[in-house]
Amino acid sequence: MNSLRILILLPLALALGIGCAQQAHAQRLTLTNLVVDNQEGRIKVRFGLDFKDVEAVDEALRRGETLALECSATLARKRDYAWNAEVAGGRLGGSLTLHDGGPYEILMPSARQQRFRGRDLGLVMREAWSSLTMDIGAWSSLTRGQTYSLSLEIRLVRQDVPEWVKGTLFFWSFDAAPPIKYQLDFTY
16 A cells, blocks of 8 residues: 555656756746837837856857847737737847857847857846847837737747758757746736
8 A cells, every 4th residue: 555655656746846847947037127118109128138047058059059039029909809919019139159269249130230249158148138129019009098918938049950850840949948928918
């Protein structure tokens, strides 16, 4: 009877332990701020990122991988009895590389191609990603009195993986860090 109880409880304890370890592993990338505002008639999403596991990123870069930050935002008008209606959306991205024997570099494509370089990866990531702004559409597309939902997804992906491999192994994650999703509901 006692050994039967052990046979039942041991797999449950292992499953619980593995589940907890995966949840702890999933919190590598965190959002430090999230603001939706009107700047010159445009909907701007402002946020910052804090990367907790710099060593894992450094390890991937030292193996020769090129990583990319991919952020996508969708603003939708909430509806009660139907799917939410998408009002605006946008994307933001940047690449992270380690030059041979040299500094780390983050390139954030924008109107003026922002480039962040340095020998301390944590400092370069903080400098580049602590304050990001994404333009997602015209402010005039919002209606006063309506409730909206902003969905923000952030991923750190490996750029070196060929598309045919991603398509063939669709069930496998090629992200350098697990994707994170945030949702902000507000009434205008």
